[in-house]
Amino acid sequence: MTKARGPGQRAGLTREAVLTAAREQLTEGGLDGLTMRALARRLAVAPNALYSHVQSKTGLVDELLDELLASVRTPDDADGPIAGLTEVMSSTYDVLTAHPDVVPLYLARQGARGANAVRLGEVMDALLVRAGVTGPAVAEARRVLIIHTIGSAAFATSAPDADRAIPTKESQRSFGQSLRWLLTGIAGSDPAPTRERPPKRRSVR
Amino acid sequence: MTKARGPGQRAGLTREAVLTAAREQLTEGGLDGLTMRALARRLAVAPNALYSHVQSKTGLVDELLDELLASVRTPDDADGPIAGLTEVMSSTYDVLTAHPDVVPLYLARQGARGANAVRLGEVMDALLVRAGVTGPAVAEARRVLIIHTIGSAAFATSAPDADRAIPTKESQRSFGQSLRWLLTGIAGSDPAPTRERPPKRRSVR
DNA sequence: ACCTGAACACCGTTCAAGT
DNA sequence: ACCTGAACACCGTTCAAGT
Numbered sequence: 411m412t413k414a415r416g417p418g419q420r421a422g423l424t425r426e427a428v429l430t431a432a433r434e435q436l437t438e439g440g441l442d443g444l445t446m447r448a449l450a451r452r453l454a455v456a457p458n459a460l461y462s463h464v465q466s467k468t469g470l471v472d473e474l475l476d477e478l479l480a481s482v483r484t485p486d487d488a489d490g491p492i493a494g495l496t497e498v499m500s501s502t503y504d505v506l507t508a509h510p511d512v513v514p515l516y517l518a519r520q521g522a523r524g525a526n527a528v529r530l531g532e533v534m535d536a537l538l539v540r541a542g543v544t545g546p547a548v549a550e551a552r553r554v555l556i557i558h559t560i561g562s563a564a565f566a567t568s569a570p571d572a573d574r575a576i577p578t579k580e581s582q583r584s585f586g587q588s589l590r591w592l593l594t595g596i597a598g599s600d601p602a603p604t605r606e607r608p609p610k611r612r613s614v615r
Numbered sequence: 616m617t618k619a620r621g622p623g624q625r626a627g628l629t630r631e632a633v634l635t636a637a638r639e640q641l642t643e644g645g646l647d648g649l650t651m652r653a654l655a656r657r658l659a660v661a662p663n664a665l666y667s668h669v670q671s672k673t674g675l676v677d678e679l680l681d682e683l684l685a686s687v688r689t690p691d692d693a694d695g696p697i698a699g700l701t702e703v704m705s706s707t708y709d710v711l712t713a714h715p716d717v718v719p720l721y722l723a724r725q726g727a728r729g730a731n732a733v734r735l736g737e738v739m740d741a742l743l744v745r746a747g748v749t750g751p752a753v754a755e756a757r758r759v760l761i762i763h764t765i766g767s768a769a770f771a772t773s774a775p776d777a778d779r780a781i782p783t784k785e786s787q788r789s790f791g792q793s794l795r796w797l798l799t800g801i802a803g804s805d806p807a808p809t810r811e812r813p814p815k816r817r818s819v820r
Numbered sequence: 821a822c823c824t825g826a827a828c829a830c831c832g833t834t835c836a837a838g839t
Numbered sequence: 840a841c842c843t844g845a846a847c848a849c850c851g852t853t854c855a856a857g858t
Contacts, residue, residue: 417843418839446832456843458833463841467832517722517769547792553770554793558759561766564722565758587752588759591800598799622824623858651851661824663852668822672851 421455425463428453429477432470436511444471444511471515476524478512481505484533491541492593496586498534499559503585506560507578510567517564541597551596558592559585626660630668633658634682637675641716649676649716676720681729683717686710689738696746697798701791703739704764708790711765712783715772722769746802756801763797764790 415421431452436444446467450457464470483501485494506513516522534552543551566581620626636657641649651672655662669675688706690699711718721727739757748756771786 415843416839417837418841419843420839420841423841445830447830457831458835458844459842461833514722517719550789550792551796553789554763554767554796557766557770557793558763561762561769562759564766565762584755584758587755588762591756591759592797594800594803595796595798598803620824621858622856623822624824625822625858628822650849652849662850663825663854664823666852 423463428463440511441514475522476526478509479526482530491537494537499555499589502559503563506563507566513564513567516560633668645716646719680727681731684731687735696742699742704760704794707764708768711768712771718768718772721765
């Protein structure tokens with residue numbers, strides 16, 4: 411009933427409201443369900459009204475991606491670089507697998523050049539250096555870890571025929587194993603990996 | 616001029632012709648350019664004519680993916696399992712990066728359940744067993760290697776802003792490095808990796 | 821069996837106009 | 840500045856009809 415609105419009447423739309431609706435639409439309707447027109451429908455607005463708050467669908471998606479990375483946990487310094495890297499990547503993996511519909515978007519764009527992505531990259535680099543990786547191998551190791559994490563999340567979140575999803579626990583364990591393999595290789599390939607202390611238990615939280 | 620054709624007149628379309636056109640369209644027009652209508656245009660045919668040779672767009676894409684895997688090189692037995700794995704994965708990586716437009720399709724579907732995919736999986740498993748990997752770690756290691764290879768190809772083939780592509784040589788070297796890391800971790804995590812002989816040079820071809 | 825014409829239910833985006 | 844109506848140039852797919 412309140413749907414009737416002539417040209418000039420405001421709908422009270424904000425940029426944040428559009429992003430929220432996009433997130434909802436993505437989790438409810440999946441990747442294919444995220445269309446500008448569906449978004450407009452959800453907001454009870456004409457499709458082209460969105461373009462007052464968002465530059466394009468591409469721009470909208472880009473913001474969605476970087477927003478997600480904001481919730482990735484950064485490790486405390488206590489437990490050494492390998493444990494730290496394990497924590498960042500595992501947290502990234504958890505965040506990605508918790509939002510299965512966003513992962514394909516990540517793969518399609520594959521970059522994520524936003525502020526949060528940059529921040530996480532810097533954290534990773536610092537940890538790699540402390541793990542004894544030097545020179546150009548740092549950037550390379552970072553890229554490898556990111557590739558692997560996004561790729562793993564993609565495989566975990568998309569079931570073969572969208573029937574039964576892979577159990578979360580099992581996929582986490584599998585990712586942890588592959589991460590250990592990768593970190594073993596990265597740290598081990600270096601002549602003198604500065605291992606500060608023998609591996610001990612994970613931090614309390 | 617020969618374009619005029621009434622209902623009932625045949626166009627001489629075959630299933631293989633459709634697939635070939637799809638491949639061309641993909642490399643010329645990119646992922647977004649691969650539409651049923653564009654395909655029909657290329658074949659000088661009405662859009663719905665394609666459905667006499669292909670079940671759907673999805674089915675068409677699925678065939679395209681498995682077709683590509685047919686050209687992945689399988690290693691000779693000579694050089695040991697680690698060299699063999701390196702060869703299969705590198706060949707897969709090369710095939711994928713040689714067809715940059717197909718890679719996003721791989722990521723979207725992420726499965727590739729075709730006959731060729733199965734064949735390669737079996738080859739990999741045999742090599743992993745010979746490398747000393749046992750039990751459930753075999754399937755896990757296979758998955759990890761596939762994830763990593765497709766993910767790496769995705770990153771290598773999609774430039775940040777579609778400006779300059781990453782040089783092939785450099786991306787190959789980078790992939791080789793990460794593969795070495797991964798294989799070191801996989802083989803190293805096992806108590807007794809059956810290394811048949813010390814690493815020697817690659818086979819002649 | 822293979823193809824066309826026409827249609828259905830969609831897309832993203834732009835442009836002019838209204839307040 | 841924010842929104843609507845209408846339109847443009849597209850999609851994948853189906854259905855009936857023709858030979």
